[in-house]
Amino acid sequence: MSRTGKEYLERIRDGRTVWLGTERVTDVTAHPAFARAAASIAGLYDAARDDALTVAGPDGRRTHRAFDIARSYGDLVAKRRAHRAWAKQSFGFLGRSPDYMASGVAGFAARPDVFVGQGFDGSEVAIELHGRLRGEDLFAAFTITNPSTDRSRPIAAQASPELFLRVERETDAGIVVSGSKMIGTGAVFADEIVVGTIEPLRPEDTEFAFSFVLEPGTPGVSLVSRASYEQTAGGERDNPISGRFDENDSLLVCESVFVPWERVLTYRDTKTTFGMWWDTPAYTNMAHQASTRFWTKLEFLAGLAVLITRGNGSADNPMVRAEVGRLLGYVQLARSSVLAAEAAYEQRPDDGGAVRLDTSITFAQRILAGELYPKFVHQIRMLSGGSLTQVPASWDDLRDTEVGPLLATYAASVTQPADERVALMKLAWDAVGSEFASRHAHYEQFYQGAPHVYLTQMTFTPDADACAAEAQRALDLA
Ligand SMILES: Cc1cc2nc3c(=O)[nH]c(=O)nc-3n(C[C@H](O)[C@H](O)[C@H](O)COP(=O)(O)OP(=O)(O)OC[C@H]3O[C@@H](n4cnc5c(N)ncnc54)[C@H](O)[C@@H]3O)c2cc1C
Missing domain, CATH: 1.20.140.10 (Butyryl-CoA Dehydrogenase, subunit A, domain 3)
Known part of the structure; x- marks a missing residue:
């Protein structure tokens, strides 16, 4: 069976650092700025215990059809019906519901060859990512946009390239990264965050061309939230939508965050970093x-x-x-x-x-x-x-x-x-x-x-x- 809403809420109580103004929030499931949106996402998992929305993986465990790699027109129709059932739960106001990135990782796993770059092969990581998220029915958000400081220059030529996510050092076990990415819609509620770049990178930006997966509770990770509309919502009949479905947007900041190689999808490669979004489905x-x-x-x-x-x-x-x-x-x-x-x-x-x-x-x-x-x-x-x-x-x-x-x-x-x-x-x-x-x-x-x-x-x-x-x-x- 797919996981329950309760299991989802328990898992995201991991002590992650979320900044709301100057307040450090460590449990979004209990905070008045976030709790009702978290409960709405939990409601999606409870609704997905209906068999029509789910499909069995290789281990027999049923998860949302978004994780399925469609192999026929019928599969696409079944996936859409499952997306629609979830979209109806929020009247379309939860834009980055967990089925968004679940579909993305299914696309990665359909084309692991795209992750084979010059000097780094992330194909096994792409397959493992899909298997793990699917197996545990996890919610991945993503931050794949670079900060908009100066759009006229490549990252390497920016006045402050240190704002951009970069590799501080490499070890046998993985990489240590610092810098920021925007905009983590739903990231404060996610089990994991896919971090990368969806825009074309120029050859001089090779050192910024990498992508990986991160748990929000990892030491050094901060999510800086915008103002919460849920927190200022009135009663249930005053703000029936914003009080329930404020999915949040946040800035991802990494300060010397360790990412093991097993979570690195692409590395120092503009072609694979871009291609993982566009050459795969x-x-x-x-x-x-x-x-x-x-x-x-x-x-x-x-x-x-x-x-x-x-x-x-x-x-x-x-x-x-x-x-x-x-x-x-x-x-x-x-x-x-x-x-x-x-x-x-x-x-x-x-x-x-x-x-x-x-x-x-x-x-x-x-x-x-x-x-x-x-x-x-x-x-x-x-x-x-x-x-x-x-x-x-x-x-x-x-x-x-x-x-x-x-x-x-x-x-x-x-x-x-x-x-x-x-x-x-x-x-x-x-x-x-x-x-x-x-x-x-x-x-x-x-x-x-x-x-x-x-x-x-x-x-x-x-x-x-x-x-x-x-x-x-x-x-x-x-
Ligand atoms: C509410 C919201 C939620 C989002 N959620 C996510 C998310 O979950 N994950 C994520 O990774 N990203 C997310 N994004 C980011 C989104 O992907 C970017 O905002 C989007 O790709 C546009 O990039 P930008 O903001 O850097 O705009 P820019 O590229 O800076 O462009 C802004 C404006 O500048 C002008 N401009 C800039 N360059 C040019 C040019 N070359 N030619 C002409 N005009 C130009 C245009 O008027 C353009 O509209 C979200 C954004 C919003 C607003």
Whole structure:
């Protein structure tokens, strides 16, 4: 059986160092800034005890299908169903749920040959990583972005290259590393962190080209958290989303951290350090979770729009119908991008029998996320009008003997009693108006890379030539 939520929570009580402001938090499962998000992740493990979400590994132990190396279209569909079941648990707000990186390590294990570099062979480590995470049903977060101090120079030419994660010294047993990586979404809740670099590295950056796996409780590791939205959340009806699903983002800082060779995936090699994400099915696997989660989140947001317009008595207005219809249409486009990437799956000769999603469709999904999410947020605000902010400080005020009767009269709508209407508007504000909501808008824009990277990447797919050939065909008619 897959591990229980309780087992997950016990394991992350490892004395890790998490900084929240100047406070050093050692147990995120018990701290008011983190505990409810940790409980939500534990809830995912409890839900995954359903057989449909899991698959048996070589040892017979069942774990989430994200760990599975898909070998057929049917496997891809089963994986998506499991991603979707988890995404529904958080309405798509847990972006880096454990199935994200689990899919990535399945991608690594499908192509261990990619980890064979010049002078270092990480192929066994990649296989062992997949087997271990899968065997113990572990949650890996990842930090694979370098600090944005000066994007105009290679790391080696930075004014302060010591900010970047680098190898301090090498021993027979492993490497000692210092420096930082961003952004560890979910890292404070993870069993392990995959550390590396997903962007292309220049030849002069070879000494910064390495990747490894780390336990957050390792001496010398600090995770510096951003402000917690969970901590400032009100009651369950005031902040139903941010109070439960604040997955956290943190800066990873390593100070003379020892990493044994058995945890080093690539070493002093720009090709393998980059290739582990792009030449294996890791990226398309992770995007499978991401695009399924995105579709699920849009479904929730479109549902909010429907409920709000019904509550406002505007649902039958033809203009309002058109705007809600547009959102419902976008949900289907997001869904279609997932189903199409599966149906057009690739079976590459080097992938050893594994299949991966269609690369072009998967890459295009990032554009969909970056462009559609702000539209949904904007449209829900527009459809709500002032009612989105015209809510009492707390939903509990409705139960107060003095202000309660006042709210019951004046905070109701034509179709909704005050308690339902206030609950709906508070849910909507939490999802699209709050600081937590703003972080989500930023997440959907950047978590798969910056637009100047992913838009440019489209031009390197075979699509550019295929589209150009079509235009050329029209020219050739003359
Ligand atoms: C909420 C959130 C969660 C995240 N979670 C994770 C995570 O879990 N793990 C992880 O590793 N990373 C994570 N990230 C990091 C994410 O992968 C990066 O933010 C993303 O790849 C963009 O890189 P950057 O932030 O360094 O932006 P930069 O590369 O610094 O770009 C920022 C902006 O600068 C401009 N710019 C910079 N260079 C150029 C150029 N060459 N041409 C044109 N314009 C340019 C553009 O306007 C660009 O949008 C997360 C980010 C966010 C916001």
